[in-house]
Amino acid sequence: MVSLKCCINTFLKWKGSPKIWVVGAFLVFYIYNLTSPIVAFCKDVGYPITPWLFPYFFSNSSTSLLLMLAFVLFLCDAPFLDQQQMLVLIRTGRYKWAIGQLLYIAFSSFLYFLAIYVLSLLFALPHLQLTNEWGKIIGTLTQTNAGQNYGIMSLSFNVMNYYTPARAMLMSFTLMWGIGIFLGDFMFFVNLRRNKSLGVGGATAFVLLPALLHFEIFYKFSYLSPVSWGNLSLIASGLSPKLTHTYAYIALFLSNTALIILILWTIPNRELTVEVEGP
Numbered sequence: 001m002v003s004l005k006c007c008i009n010t011f012l013k014w015k016g017s018p019k020i021w022v023v024g025a026f027l028v029f030y031i032y033n034l035t036s037p038i039v040a041f042c043k044d045v046g047y048p049i050t051p052w053l054f055p056y057f058f059s060n061s062s063t064s065l066l067l068m069l070a071f072v073l074f075l076c077d078a079p080f081l082d083q084q085q086m087l088v089l090i091r092t093g094r095y096k097w098a099i100g101q102l103l104y105i106a107f108s109s110f111l112y113f114l115a116i117y118v119l120s121l122l123f124a125l126p127h128l129q130l131t132n133e134w135g136k137i138i139g140t141l142t143q144t145n146a147g148q149n150y151g152i153m154s155l156s157f158n159v160m161n162y163y164t165p166a167r168a169m170l171m172s173f174t175l176m177w178g179i180g181i182f183l184g185d186f187m188f189f190v191n192l193r194r195n196k197s198l199g200v201g202g203a204t205a206f207v208l209l210p211a212l213l214h215f216e217i218f219y220k221f222s223y224l225s226p227v228s229w230g231n232l233s234l235i236a237s238g239l240s241p242k243l244t245h246t247y248a249y250i251a252l253f254l255s256n257t258a259l260i261i262l263i264l265w266t267i268p269n270r271e272l273t274v275e276v277e278g279p
Contacts, residue, residue, distance in 0.1 A: 003097075013080075027067075027119060037152045051120075053138075056138075068207040074112060098267045159236065178253075183226075189262050209227065
């Protein structure tokens, strides 16, 4: 209960955090720009879009890169230590405070990806059709070049061909949520031991790594790239034979468990200080 209160206390700081507002504004602007050409296409052809765009956002290298860079900014100040948090830490103890911050990373990661999904639905209104099928729009955009004239992002045929909509949505969301927790916990751990610039730099390197592997000769190493584990198109393609759905879930579970253990092992022995801003 104490740890949960620490988590809620960190959420309450959103109102006065410019970083949160910047990331929120980016998501609204970017998701609108991704969906508005699709809505224009829907108007012209007379068919609605189905609520299954989310998996395509993270199977497209460009959109995934920008959304995950924004996520790094979202949690870049882990472990979220300021003067007020220092008072909370002193009152609750290091372990309970650290668990509260880990809960915050998990919940805020969930909310980040949920916001992306909800925004994709809101901006598709009133051309949205709730159905458990991919629909004509996604089918057309994945199998033809009809979207090029509208500036629509590339939609992978592998996702539609290999997965049912509900399965793709569930797997994409849970994998991206796990990846978000991994990046947040990674920054938490590195920032505890070193400095924030190193933690953010390392997380940014993880986000950029899929772009470096975006060549056929290097695809086979994607199983070593955590952010690539949420790319359903890549998993379905077989270009990285070791990268399977089972591997992605097990690797995320083990990586996140290891980071949590390292954080809780490190927290009692670290000198925790707050940088005081100048006048």
